[in-house]
Amino acid sequence: MFEIEDIREWRGQSVVDAGKRRIGTLEAIYFDTATDEPSFATVTVGLPTQRKLVFVPLRGCTVGPEYLKVIYDKKQVRDAPAIGTDGELLAADEPQVFAHYELPYAAGASGERRLARR
Template structure:
C-alpha cells in the first residue's frame, strides 16, 4: 500500500475500476483509525448540481501515472453509500460502507470509529 500522504497528492485525479472505466474523481482519503493506514477514498460522482461522494476501499488499489485503479467495478462503487459534497460520514453509517463491499467491520474496543478523514 502507498502512504496516505502520497495518496492525498492525487486529490482531483480520476479513480478507475479494473477495466479502466472511470468511477469519478478522488476527493479525500480515509484511514483506518486502528492502523493509520489508508483504507477508503471518497470519489466525486454525479452530474452538475447533483454531485455526491461515494466510498471506495483502497485494498488492492494501484497508482497509475494518471489515475488510482481500485479493484471494485464501477457499478458496485456507484451503488456504495454516499454523502453530500459538504457532508461527513456519521458513525452509525460506517458499518454500511464496509458491508456494501463485503468487508468485515469491527469498531474499536471502546466503540471508536474505524474511519477518519485525512
C-alpha cells in the same frame, strides 16, 4: 498501494475500476484508526448539479499516470453508500459502507470510529 506521503497529491485525480472505466474524482482518503493505514477513499460522482461522494475501499488499489485504480466495478462503487459533497459519514452509517463491499466491520476497542478522514 501508493506511499502515504503522496496521498494529498492524488486528490482530484481520476478513479477508475479494474477495466480502467472512469468512476469519478478522488476527493478524500479515510484512515483506519486502529492501524493508521489508508482504508477508504471518497470519490465524487454524478452530474454537475447532482454530485455526491461515494466510498470505495483502497485494498488492492494501484496508481497509474494520473489515476487511482480500484479493484471494484464501476457500478458497485457508484451504488455504494454516499454522502453530500459537503457531508460527513456518521459513525452509525459506517457498517453499511463495509457491508456494501462485503468487508468485515468492527468498531474500535473504545467504541471509536474505525475511519478518520485525512
